Amino acid sequence: MLSRRQFIAHGVAAGAGAAMLARRARADEIPPIVRPKLNAPRAQRPDQTFASVVTPNGVAMPFRMNDGVKEFHIVAEAIECEFAPGMNVKCWGYNGLTPGPTIECVQGDRVRLFVTNRLEEHTSIHWHGLFIPCGMDGVGGLTQPQIRPGETWLYEFTIPEQHGTFMYHPHADEMTQMAFGMMGFFIVHPKRQPSESANQDFAIMLHNWAVHPGTYRPDPAVMVDFNMWTFNSRVFPGTEHLVARTGDRVRIRFGNLSMWNHPIHVHGHAWRVVATDGGQIEPAGQWPETTVLVPVGTTRDVEFIADNPGDWALHCHMSHHTMNAMAHNIANTTGVDQTGLSDKISALLPGYMPMGRDGMAEMQDMAMHMPGPKNTLPMMMGEGQFGNIEMGGMFTVLKVRDDLASYDDPGWYRFPEGSVARRVTTSDVPHQRDQMLMDDMPKHNSGS
Numbered sequence: 001m002l003s004r005r006q007f008i009a010h011g012v013a014a015g016a017g018a019a020m021l022a023r024r025a026r027a028d029e030i031p032p033i034v035r036p037k038l039n040a041p042r043a044q045r046p047d048q049t050f051a052s053v054v055t056p057n058g059v060a061m062p063f064r065m066n067d068g069v070k071e072f073h074i075v076a077e078a079i080e081c082e083f084a085p086g087m088n089v090k091c092w093g094y095n096g097l098t099p100g101p102t103i104e105c106v107q108g109d110r111v112r113l114f115v116t117n118r119l120e121e122h123t124s125i126h127w128h129g130l131f132i133p134c135g136m137d138g139v140g141g142l143t144q145p146q147i148r149p150g151e152t153w154l155y156e157f158t159i160p161e162q163h164g165t166f167m168y169h170p171h172a173d174e175m176t177q178m179a180f181g182m183m184g185f186f187i188v189h190p191k192r193q194p195s196e197s198a199n200q201d202f203a204i205m206l207h208n209w210a211v212h213p214g215t216y217r218p219d220p221a222v223m224v225d226f227n228m229w230t231f232n233s234r235v236f237p238g239t240e241h242l243v244a245r246t247g248d249r250v251r252i253r254f255g256n257l258s259m260w261n262h263p264i265h266v267h268g269h270a271w272r273v274v275a276t277d278g279g280q281i282e283p284a285g286q287w288p289e290t291t292v293l294v295p296v297g298t299t300r301d302v303e304f305i306a307d308n309p310g311d312w313a314l315h316c317h318m319s320h321h322t323m324n325a326m327a328h329n330i331a332n333t334t335g336v337d338q339t340g341l342s343d344k345i346s347a348l349l350p351g352y353m354p355m356g357r358d359g360m361a362e363m364q365d366m367a368m369h370m371p372g373p374k375n376t377l378p379m380m381m382g383e384g385q386f387g388n389i390e391m392g393g394m395f396t397v398l399k400v401r402d403d404l405a406s407y408d409d410p411g412w413y414r415f416p417e418g419s420v421a422r423r424v425t426t427s428d429v430p431h432q433r434d435q436m437l438m439d440d441m442p443k444h445n446s447g448s
């Protein structure tokens, strides 16, 4: 087995003659810029030895082959992103998107990554988790000068003998550039496909944003009090659903470049964490979980067999992270009788919205009738086949079906007759039986 240093040395030798420092690219060597369209059919090249990763609400990064070298052209630029219908955010991203298109390689690939800076300030790009020569690590000021506006720089290295889920992001004015959405996945597939490879392989980047109600641009100065929580820069119901056939082995790769840790929970199934951005986890070290904590600055790959047909919620378990446009200065009116109060206040303040006395669920219905500030989503939204789902943010649906012609969204689950929880009438309630059970209970307090 080679040491890690030998891996890197090996990688360098494979590209003999190439410089080990990122450098400015010459105009004649730069590939054309491609801004791939969302919802394009999944790209699977005929010579491909692996199944492409699906980036919900996203796409794969296009590349060209040049003399056996995989060449990508990444463009850092200002973009607009629709978080969900009704809200467009002025972001920064790569090749027209946030997260940027997903880079996919195979162990041992030689890659050239051209990075053009179309921002008004300098940037750099770091390949999070990859063991590459230090001069290619992309830390502005430390391993290279910053990439100034208008410049194109070249990173070139051999993908080392590691595989898994990595990320790319700026290492220059990170606070602003990442707050505005600059990040993407860098997936390395193993050279030899494992015997149990995934039928469906998803990549979901977790992020947080502070887009104050009525505004369009994220506030990069916010440290903890974020109000938008996204899967691949989308909030529910703008998040694409994950579709699997019953019996499929499903892999989900989570990446977190936000400022919070996210416990991501799946219903109806349990998964195992099979890898982190530090490497694969041996089977003996994997244990079943229904919630995986994805800490800041890491990736977690989970795998499970989708063996339970239905529409299963898949969401962050921090309950504020499944809300949209949270307002934080609301008085707590739970339990307060507001009879007549809202009429009086409305007379003084047109558009006044009373907060819930018995909970907040009514907010979703109210939001339909009382629009908030422009470009601001209601706190809760999203409807299912039975009504309001009262969720937003980091929420999507895992759709498992016995019969699927394709992995296109199959619509809502058709529940087998009699398999849905139902309302009962008093006559259905087994009082008699309860009484019997009560009578059978040991009486601890009697006689002492």
Ligand SMILES: [Cu+2]
Residues within 6 Å of the ligand: 229, 260, 261, 262, 263, 316, 317, 318, 321, 394
């Ligand atoms: Cu969360």
